[in-house]
Amino acid sequence: xxxxxxxxPLVKFLPTAQKSAVxxxxxxxxxxxMQPSRWQWNKFKDLVHFYLFLGIIPCSLFxxxxxxxxxxxxxxxxxxxxxxxxxxxxxxxxxxxLARYVLTNPQQEYEKYCTYLFIEQEKIKLRxxxxxxxxxxxxxxxxxxxxxxxxxxxxxxxxxxxxxxDIEDLEDPIPKEQ
Amino acid sequence: xSEGEARNSFEGFMKAxxxxxxxxTTWFRKQVVEPNQKHYPWYHQKFRRVPTIDECYTxxxxxxxxxxxxxxxxxxxxxEILTILRERFSDCVVxxxxxxxxxxxxxxxxxxxxxxxxFTKYGDLxxxxxxxxxxxxxxxxxxxxxxxxxxxxxxxxxxVDPDAQGx
Numbered sequence: 001x002x003x004x005x006x007x008x009p010l011v012k013f014l015p016t017a018q019k020s021a022v023x024x025x026x027x028x029x030x031x032x033x034m035q036p037s038r039w040q041w042n043k044f045k046d047l048v049h050f051y052l053f054l055g056i057i058p059c060s061l062f063x064x065x066x067x068x069x070x071x072x073x074x075x076x077x078x079x080x081x082x083x084x085x086x087x088x089x090x091x092x093x094x095x096x097x098l099a100r101y102v103l104t105n106p107q108q109e110y111e112k113y114c115t116y117l118f119i120e121q122e123k124i125k126l127r128x129x130x131x132x133x134x135x136x137x138x139x140x141x142x143x144x145x146x147x148x149x150x151x152x153x154x155x156x157x158x159x160x161x162x163x164x165x166d167i168e169d170l171e172d173p174i175p176k177e178q
Numbered sequence: 179x180s181e182g183e184a185r186n187s188f189e190g191f192m193k194a195x196x197x198x199x200x201x202x203t204t205w206f207r208k209q210v211v212e213p214n215q216k217h218y219p220w221y222h223q224k225f226r227r228v229p230t231i232d233e234c235y236t237x238x239x240x241x242x243x244x245x246x247x248x249x250x251x252x253x254x255x256x257x258e259i260l261t262i263l264r265e266r267f268s269d270c271v272v273x274x275x276x277x278x279x280x281x282x283x284x285x286x287x288x289x290x291x292x293x294x295x296x297f298t299k300y301g302d303l304x305x306x307x308x309x310x311x312x313x314x315x316x317x318x319x320x321x322x323x324x325x326x327x328x329x330x331x332x333x334x335x336x337x338v339d340p341d342a343q344g345x
Contacts, residue, residue, distance in 0.1 A: 071215030078221045089223045096220075110247075114240045121239040 066093045225251060231309035242310075249309035253300055260296050263289040298329065 070093040078084060086107060087100035137143050184190035228248050234241035267289045270282040298319065303311050319329060326333050 068211055069214045069216075071211070071217075073218050073220035076219040076221065078224065084221045084223075088219070088221055091220050114243065117239045117243055121237065125237065 063094055066097070231313050246308045246310075249312060256296055256300070260289075260292055263292050294330075 072093065073088075073091050073096070075091070085100075086105045087096045090096045090099055184193055225248070228244040229241055231242065231245040231249070234245055263285070267282060267285040270285050271278045274281040299316070300312065303315060323329060
């Protein structure tokens, strides 16, 4: 390449007209080049960059840092009078972090499910009792309490009373002097 | 790699390659990683024992659930014990071949016995089973043993008199 650039001054003495005569921009056959689509290849590069820079590199930095500067825990016996926290059952620092700040306490979930079961069991028992009572009442036909539906007349009375008071107000808006 | 002087130039070359890989790694581990790391413990979780399925009332859903969960944990532990025994035996075979028939038969007997006990408790129960199924299986086995003797001997016609055994 250095040889070519040394030869370059030799071209300079060619007349300008001669040089421009080489290229005549008159009727170029300029066409749109036909070639296969590069869209999928470009998309692929986009995705590679996206996942590499926003996913793989930060994750590797984080995990590497945790392993370098925190390190794995050492297995040991549980001391007397000490109940370990739920994240202290894991060895890896990242797993501990996730268990501590992201996931819920397994014991809490377990007890929640126990409570759910207990409540459902109580409901089942109540339903069984109810059906037993219904059966007995059907059988003996001497007790109507279960089929008695109290009609709350007081509710409708209050509604009508309020309505009539409103109508009275409309008829005579000026309050009477006492 | 054995310590000491290399016996010939090829061994020296291989040792140099080993040093070139191992040296920086060990230096990084000793000088950078270990001084920066923290020391803290982790524990094996120990679950408190809950009442088993035979102590639960039939309408106590929470007790049954807890017994089932404990049964699952126990089965996991028993399976892991079995896995350890099996791996001991297979490691022994790999290491001791061609003398494995003499040297590993003890381990094999141990594993076979443990697997037999495991299967007596958990076997033939299907994919979806719980503490109650296993409990019923145990009950049936004990009745069978009272009538016919230990499991595995076959019925072979002669019945054991339950009154003579005293249970």
